[in-house]
Amino acid sequence: MALDPRTPVLIGAGQVVQRAADLDDAKDPVALMADAARAAADDAGLTSVPRPDSIRVVSLLSWRYRDPAPFVADDLGLSGQVRELAYSTAGGNTPQMLVNLTAGQIQRGELDLALITGGETWRTRMRARKADVHLPWRQFPEGHEPQVTLGTDAVMSHPAEQARGITMPVQVYPMMESALRAASGEGVAEHLEKVSELWARFSAVAAGNPYAWVREARRAEEIRTPSASNRMIGLPYPKLMNSNNDVDQAAALLVCSIEKARSLGVPEDRWVFVHAGTDCHDHYFVSNRWDLCSSPAVRVGGARALELAGLGIDDIAYPDLYSCFPSAVQIGAAALGLSLDRQLTQTGGLSFAGGPWNNYVMHAIATVAGRVRSDPGSFGFVWANGGYVTKHAFGVYSTTPARSGFRHDDPQELIDALPRRELASEADAEGRAVVEAYTVMHSRDGEPEFVIAACLLADGRRAWGTSRDASLAAGMCDGEWVGRAARLDPTGDVTIT
Numbered sequence: 100m101a102l103d104p105r106t107p108v109l110i111g112a113g114q115v116v117q118r119a120a121d122l123d124d125a126k127d128p129v130a131l132m133a134d135a136a137r138a139a140a141d142d143a144g145l146t147s148v149p150r151p152d153s154i155r156v157v158s159l160l161s162w163r164y165r166d167p168a169p170f171v172a173d174d175l176g177l178s179g180q181v182r183e184l185a186y187s188t189a190g191g192n193t194p195q196m197l198v199n200l201t202a203g204q205i206q207r208g209e210l211d212l213a214l215i216t217g218g219e220t221w222r223t224r225m226r227a228r229k230a231d232v233h234l235p236w237r238q239f240p241e242g243h244e245p246q247v248t249l250g251t252d253a254v255m256s257h258p259a260e261q262a263r264g265i266t267m268p269v270q271v272y273p274m275m276e277s278a279l280r281a282a283s284g285e286g287v288a289e290h291l292e293k294v295s296e297l298w299a300r301f302s303a304v305a306a307g308n309p310y311a312w313v314r315e316a317r318r319a320e321e322i323r324t325p326s327a328s329n330r331m332i333g334l335p336y337p338k339l340m341n342s343n344n345d346v347d348q349a350a351a352l353l354v355c356s357i358e359k360a361r362s363l364g365v366p367e368d369r370w371v372f373v374h375a376g377t378d379c380h381d382h383y384f385v386s387n388r389w390d391l392c393s394s395p396a397v398r399v400g401g402a403r404a405l406e407l408a409g410l411g412i413d414d415i416a417y418p419d420l421y422s423c424f425p426s427a428v429q430i431g432a433a434a435l436g437l438s439l440d441r442q443l444t445q446t447g448g449l450s451f452a453g454g455p456w457n458n459y460v461m462h463a464i465a466t467v468a469g470r471v472r473s474d475p476g477s478f479g480f481v482w483a484n485g486g487y488v489t490k491h492a493f494g495v496y497s498t499t500p501a502r503s504g505f506r507h508d509d510p511q512e513l514i515d516a517l518p519r520r521e522l523a524s525e526a527d528a529e530g531r532a533v534v535e536a537y538t539v540m541h542s543r544d545g546e547p548e549f550v551i552a553a554c555l556l557a558d559g560r561r562a563w564g565t566s567r568d569a570s571l572a573a574g575m576c577d578g579e580w581v582g583r584a585a586r587l588d589p590t591g592d593v594t595i596t
Contacts, residue, residue: 104358107202107505109371109496111145112465113138114310116453117220117347125223127236128159129167131349132216133174139214139351143365148175149353152210153183155201155249157193157217157458161224165239166246171216187457188250190485191421192378193217194350194461195492196250199376201354202505211359217458218349225345255486257384259522263551263563263591269341270551271385271487272424273333273538278392278553279429281536281581291335294425295323297439298340298450301422305447310462312346312453325545334539334547334576342423342454350461371468374478374495375407375506379514385487386522386561391536391553392426394488395517397434399510401482404493407506408478412436415495416477417470419463421484422448431482445470445479457485464494471497520561525591528554528562532585534595535561539572547572552593554585564593571595 113135119125126134140148154168154177164170168184187193197215204210227234256266265271280290299319305311321329322339329337355363360370379400382388389395405411412418412435420431420443428448432439445466446452449459460483467479479496532554540549550566564587566572571594585595 102357102500103504104356105206105208106357106500107205107354107373108357108360109352109354109373109468110360110365110369111139111143111353112468113142113351114462114465115349116310116312119223119347122223122227122230122232125220125347128162128218128220128349129164129170129174129237131218131220131347132156132171132351135218135349135351136171136175136214136216139353143353143369145363145365148214149212149363150177150180151212151214152181153185153213154181155185155197155213155215156187157197157461158187158189159217159219159458160456161219161221162236163238165243168245170237183247184245185247185249186245188248188252189457190250190490191423191457191459192483192485192490192492193250193457194464195376195481195483195494196378198352198354198373198464198494199378199492199507200249202373202376203507205354205356206505212353212355214351214353215461216349216351217461219455219458220347221456222345222347253383253490255383255489257386257522259563260384260386263565265551265563268423268487269333270538270540272426273336274536274551274553275391275426275430275488276335277538277581278390278536279426282392287579291323292319295319297428298322298425300442301444301448302451304442304444305451308447308452308466311447311451312343312348313451330543330545331541333541336424339450340425342449343451344454344456346453346455348453348455348462350458350465352461352464368472371471371496371498372501373505374497374501375404376492376494377404377508377510378492379509379511380490381488381514382519383489387519389518389520392430394430394434396491396514397431397482399513400491401435401493403508403510404495407508408495409502410478410495414478415480416474417445417467417479418443419445419467420482421460422450423454423484427484427488430488435482467496520559523556523560523562525589528556528587528591529589530586532556532562532564532587534581534583534585537575537580539575547576550575550593552585552595554587554593562587564591566593
């Protein structure tokens with residue numbers, strides 16, 4: 100089959116893990132990104148990082164550079180040689196979104212080669228903060244703006260959620276877990292055992308991943324049992340069921356046209372074709388989701404990516420599902436038609452391989468690329484997620500060329516037309532309700548202290564209830580509370596009978 104010279108291929112993928120013993124030895128995120136870029140070049144069989152048309156950096160949290168791409172170019176000896184220096188908006192969907200965007204631009208002739216990279220040194224940053232040490236890392240002055248911003252910013256929390264203090268993934272994903280449990284009809288202990296077994300399988304993958312942060316396989320009982328080193332955070336999740344952001348990691352991808360790959364002399368056995376991609380989102384606010392245990396956008400967007408690639412989910416040998424919390428994996432697997440008994444991670448997931456904020460999926464893409472190279476003709480599938488199962492990007496990868504080149508779609512119109520719930524105001528919500536989902540947030544000492552409950556009113560509207568009543572918080576840590584009758588007062592304080 101004659102290949103269009105504009106066909107996009109991933110030619111190199113690099114990953115870096117930093118475990119500096121002392122702060123003086125620790126590199127900043129940009130330096131790690133540059134190391135990852137060099138590793139990607141080496142992976143492509145090149146002696147140095149080729150000059151790209153664009154350097155695209157994933158939004159990071161561990162240092163406020165304001166515009167890191169110029170610093171990456173400088174570290175690689177490419178200052179003044181790169182046409183576009185870009186920085187992305189936030190979201191765990193971003194690495195795959197950038198691959199989709201880049202592949203489309205390459206196919207249209209707008210780019211020949213792009214370096215996509217991201218990295219975090221949150222572990223080093225937190226150690227420095229604890230020691231009250233100033234890190235002399237680079238940054239642009241206040242007011243500086245990136246040359247190019249890629250992506251779309253979106254507010255992830257409804258004003259009512261913000262008013263009730265419901266603004267963090269560690270709060271929302273455990274609520275989704277309780278909704279999943281109730282929908283399954285499983286008992287509390289039964290469901291927790293199932294989820295911990297899932298996470299133990301992820302941990303086993305991380306143990307064999309040379310770029311994983313935690314390479315010790317954890318047993319299911321250890322994962323689900325609170326302890327001094329595994330404190331409860333948001334019921335039912337102890338620490339080992341939460342994304343682990345306390346890492347220093349970076350990754351980089353080199354994506355180019357076939358024509359460019361040939362001119363660089365990259366061997367064809369290094370080429371990984373990006374067959375298809377989609378980008379979409381669920382209703383932005385959790386308050387408006389029809390339920391808290393499914394994702395219409397993953398169902399529609401994932402199916403569309405597979406359709407564009409001419410595949411079904413059973414054709415995928417190497418899926419990597421976004422895995423910040425167990426509920427995300429379960430929701431994604433159900434939407435995509437994947438059994439939880441399958442291996443749903445190639446890295447080990449964000450709890451064990453590492454969760455470097457917005458950049459985890461770049462590690463997933465790099466790992467999936469390695470998998471399909473080692474198994475020529477096989478297919479990999481990546482689901483990237485941002486927010487609270489909110490923003491999604493999908494990608495299909497293989498060493499087999501795509502019949503029709505890279506194909507992309509944004510099926511948002513279909514998703515926006517799907518049912519949504521209205522959120523009742525606190526005044527309208529006063530009175531009787533039923534608990535739809537809940538969690539109990541715990542203190543750092545492991546004490547239950549804050550109840551969050553998603554409630555449904557008789558007319559089907561959703562309402563949020565919270566409580567700092569210690570006896571209620573402790574009581575809700577035992578047994579099943581989904582489906583229980585509740586009462587909301589005019590301030591949103593909830594009591595449950």
